[in-house]
Amino acid sequence: MKLSLIALFVSISLMTAFGQQKHFATQAELDEMTRALEADTSLAKFIGWHDDPETLYHNYKTNQHMADSIWRSDQATLSRMDIGETETFELIPLIDWFTDSDSLQGENGVSYLIKTDEATILFDMGLNPMAMHPSPLLHNMKKLGVSMDSIDLVVLSHTHADHVGGPEWSMKNTFSLSNYQIQLDDLPVYTPKPMTYPGLSPQYTPKPAKMAKGVATIGVINNPIFLNNIAEQALAINVKGKGLVIISGCGHQSIEKIVQRTDLLFDKPMHGMIGGFHFPMTESRNITWIYKYFVVNKMPWERLSDEDINYNIGLLKNKGVEFIGFSGHDSCDRSLSLFEAAFGEGFTRIVVGQTISLH
Structure with missing residues (x-):
């Protein structure tokens, strides 16, 4: 239980730190999205139900950066596990x-x-x-x-x-x-x-x-x-x-x-x-x-x-x-x-x- 609480604290700390760094889609990426939405009205309507497309793109870039940072941190700090084996x-x-x-x-x-x-x-x-x-x-x-x-x-x-x-x-x-x-x-x-x-x-x-x-x-x-x-x-x-x-x-x-x-x-x-x-x-x-x-x-x-x-x-x-x-x-x-x-x-x-x- 104590280890789980420590892991939770570390994860929240990482997410807070990374989340404070806002990342943005480039103009080229936004232009590509605009063309795609103009070509697919169903997609444009679907995305519109969730939020403004540009806001969603910027949020996605921030989430992507946060996920990549946590992934790199985890991969660098995790170590081998011995979990035994099951015959069944x-x-x-x-x-x-x-x-x-x-x-x-x-x-x-x-x-x-x-x-x-x-x-x-x-x-x-x-x-x-x-x-x-x-x-x-x-x-x-x-x-x-x-x-x-x-x-x-x-x-x-x-x-x-x-x-x-x-x-x-x-x-x-x-x-x-x-x-x-x-x-x-x-x-x-x-x-x-x-x-x-x-x-x-x-x-x-x-x-x-x-x-x-x-x-x-x-x-x-x-x-x-x-x-x-x-x-x-x-x-x-x-x-x-x-x-x-x-x-x-x-x-x-x-x-x-x-x-x-x-x-x-x-x-x-x-x-x-x-x-x-x-x-x-x-x-x-x-x-x-x-x-x-x-x-x-x-x-x-x-x-x-x-x-x-x-x-x-x-x-x-x-x-x-x-x-x-x-x-x-x-x-x-x-x-x-x-x-x-x-x-x-x-x-x-x-x-x-x-x-x-x-x-």
């Missing part, structure tokens, strides 16, 4: 876009149940878009024979609505398994920013930390997009005889930074990566026009391309990654097909109800 690794998708049968409910959200030697972990809580009770998450848990009593700890990747149980909870800086906050007793909850929950004290984990034997968060990585800053954490699980498996909520940190952080923290090879990668290159299924304005490391008027996807595939291939579990909740079919072609038998599409296990 099993991941049961509870919420995602694709489902194994009509009896299970799919949605634009993520929730996974992770089982290791020492812990059963609930990773994220889905979206519950209709604010129902029972939520799709609770419905699927019942169908799959998963009870809250079996869960040892909860990890939230980031605070977007599709990972904390819905927009109501995201706006209130909290989370929920359904359309009301059920009692969770003393369940440990690890969050990417300070959050609240009735009767609980969620633990903010800005820095890498061991959570159970063979399980750790790689720490929060900030990565702003044009409209807001995103702080996300991923899990690293060291599976005996295999190496590291990274569990990602949306991958807003970028695959590149996840790889760099993992290289810094562990002396184990990266065997696999499972979860959302946020590659909404084309409109398909649930990937609507609005997704393209939230692409990581791109301005809202820039599009993802095959080259971008293949660059990320190359990063993973160069690390010796053999296994990819790909979520369809935030990536289009074209992106899925490129990863499947690259990884072949090592590729699996995440489907609610279909267990992923490594032996």
Whole structure:
């Protein structure tokens, strides 16, 4: 607890110091934005809902500078971790876009149940878009024979609505398994920013930390997009005889930074990566026009391309990654097909109800 408070103090101090330094978009950048907004009226209207475009651009540049400064500081000060290893690794998708049968409910959200030697972990809580009770998450848990009593700890990747149980909870800086906050007793909850929950004290984990034997968060990585800053954490699980498996909520940190952080923290090879990668290159299924304005490391008027996807595939291939579990909740079919072609038998599409296990 004391270390968490120190980490929080350091992070706030850094953010305050960096935030006092205002950074501005250049005139050339503003001119490029103006041309893009004139060419895309939907984008112009969408950005206008949030704020004046020029103000947003200047805020983005400041957030980008702050995130880069914190990233450099973290990478320079963090050190190797020994988290042990787990012989058991099993991941049961509870919420995602694709489902194994009509009896299970799919949605634009993520929730996974992770089982290791020492812990059963609930990773994220889905979206519950209709604010129902029972939520799709609770419905699927019942169908799959998963009870809250079996869960040892909860990890939230980031605070977007599709990972904390819905927009109501995201706006209130909290989370929920359904359309009301059920009692969770003393369940440990690890969050990417300070959050609240009735009767609980969620633990903010800005820095890498061991959570159970063979399980750790790689720490929060900030990565702003044009409209807001995103702080996300991923899990690293060291599976005996295999190496590291990274569990990602949306991958807003970028695959590149996840790889760099993992290289810094562990002396184990990266065997696999499972979860959302946020590659909404084309409109398909649930990937609507609005997704393209939230692409990581791109301005809202820039599009993802095959080259971008293949660059990320190359990063993973160069690390010796053999296994990819790909979520369809935030990536289009074209992106899925490129990863499947690259990884072949090592590729699996995440489907609610279909267990992923490594032996």
